[in-house]
Each structure stands twice: as C-alpha cells, then as structure tokens.
Amino acid sequence: MTDSLPAMLPDSGANEPEAIQDARLWRKDGWTARVIKNEDDDGWAVEMIKDGEPEPALVGPWTMGRDKKNPKPLDTGAFNTLVKTASEVLRRHEQQLHALLHKRVSVRHEAGDIDVTLDIVPDEYEPYAMLTALDAYGEQLGQQRVAPTFKLTKACAEAWAEGGFGRIG
Structure with a gap:
C-alpha cells in the first residue's frame, strides 16, 4: 500500500488547488462552486468564484432536492453550465469596463x-x-x-x- 501513496499526493510544484467534487462544493479548472443557504428565504443558492478573486462572479438560486429541504447535489453538467455562465458574466463586465475607459x-x-x-x-x-x-x-x-x-x-x-x-x- 505504501507504494501507491506518492501517486495520490498532489504535485508539489502545482499552484492550482486540488479538484474537489462534493455535493455542495466543486473546485475544478480555476473555479469553485459552492451551494450555500439563501439568506433571503428558505431555499438555497450557488456561488461561483474564480480562483484568486475575492468576490463571487455569480450568485444565483439553486434547486431543492427531492426531500424539499436540502439542495440538489452539484454534478458535472451543472458545474460546467455554472462555469460557462460565470465566465460570460465576467466577460461582459470586462467589456463594460473597457467601454467606460x-x-x-x-x-x-x-x-x-x-x-x-x-x-x-x-x-x-x-x-x-x-x-x-x-x-x-x-x-x-x-x-x-x-x-x-x-x-x-x-x-x-x-x-x-x-x-x-x-x-x-
């Protein structure tokens, strides 16, 4: 078993955080998706944060699970859609800033x-x-x-x- 241990350790030279794929937290490809309690009501929200940024690029409502109490778990399709949407929000923000300046x-x-x-x-x-x-x-x-x-x-x-x-x- 000790022979497989080095293969499981992250590359010490890499600066990118380790990928996480949990029901309420995904981190991959420079983005973090976190399902959080919606402060405005009894529901849930998801925030998308680009690595290195202090504020989320996108915060939006998140779907309830089948039990109508807990959030639906994150999955690959949802994460990819959230990354695409958050990237578009950032791109539009950059375009607006460029147009102002x-x-x-x-x-x-x-x-x-x-x-x-x-x-x-x-x-x-x-x-x-x-x-x-x-x-x-x-x-x-x-x-x-x-x-x-x-x-x-x-x-x-x-x-x-x-x-x-x-x-x-």
Missing part, C-alpha cells in the same frame, strides 16, 4: 480619416486620460493628457484636428 471617434480631416481615442487611466490618486489622434495608417498625429472627465465628442475631435492637435481647453 476607452472611447473612439472617427473624423474626416484635410489629411484624411483620423481616429481620435480617449483612454482613461483610473489611477486611485491621480486619474487622467490620454487623447490620441491616429491617421489611417496608425501613425500618431497628436497626443495630449486631459482630465479623466473629458468628454470625447465628434465636434471636439474635429476642433482638435482643425487646431493642429494643439492644447485643448
């Missing part, structure tokens, strides 16, 4: 089509934004640091281009 408008100018981008840097102490103008070939025509509250509109981008990409405001 990165704006782009295109304008016509005598030099050709120009893309003007506004990239907000949400620094905790000194947030700022970078306004950048690029030509159709991706060459930078101008760049300026602006307030993180700067509103990028087509009209202000056109005015900046007409002014030769000098200081705004």
Whole structure:
C-alpha cells in the first residue's frame, strides 16, 4: 500500500488547488462552486468564484432536492453550465469596463480619416486620460493628457484636428 501513496499526493510544484467534487462544493479548472443557504428565504443558492478573486462572479438560486429541504447535489453538467455562465458574466463586465475607459471617434480631416481615442487611466490618486489622434495608417498625429472627465465628442475631435492637435481647453 505504501507504494501507491506518492501517486495520490498532489504535485508539489502545482499552484492550482486540488479538484474537489462534493455535493455542495466543486473546485475544478480555476473555479469553485459552492451551494450555500439563501439568506433571503428558505431555499438555497450557488456561488461561483474564480480562483484568486475575492468576490463571487455569480450568485444565483439553486434547486431543492427531492426531500424539499436540502439542495440538489452539484454534478458535472451543472458545474460546467455554472462555469460557462460565470465566465460570460465576467466577460461582459470586462467589456463594460473597457467601454467606460476607452472611447473612439472617427473624423474626416484635410489629411484624411483620423481616429481620435480617449483612454482613461483610473489611477486611485491621480486619474487622467490620454487623447490620441491616429491617421489611417496608425501613425500618431497628436497626443495630449486631459482630465479623466473629458468628454470625447465628434465636434471636439474635429476642433482638435482643425487646431493642429494643439492644447485643448
């Protein structure tokens, strides 16, 4: 029996937590699903936590078991569906954050089509934004640091281009 012991021990070089597949707790592929008592009513909830994250990516209702008291046990199909749903929630959150921090408008100018981008840097102490103008070939025509509250509109981008990409405001 002692010969099989080393094969059962996890790889000491691996950083990934050991897989768990219990009725109320599954951990696999960087995700943990935990069935918890729903604080709002007599039912159950499931939370999905991505490894390394402090908060769950997804919390939702969980089905009661046949006895109508205890939760239905987690299984492979349910876990895979929860991982897919939680991943989609995170992806949408990242897209929303990107949309808030990165704006782009295109304008016509005598030099050709120009893309003007506004990239907000949400620094905790000194947030700022970078306004950048690029030509159709991706060459930078101008760049300026602006307030993180700067509103990028087509009209202000056109005015900046007409002014030769000098200081705004």
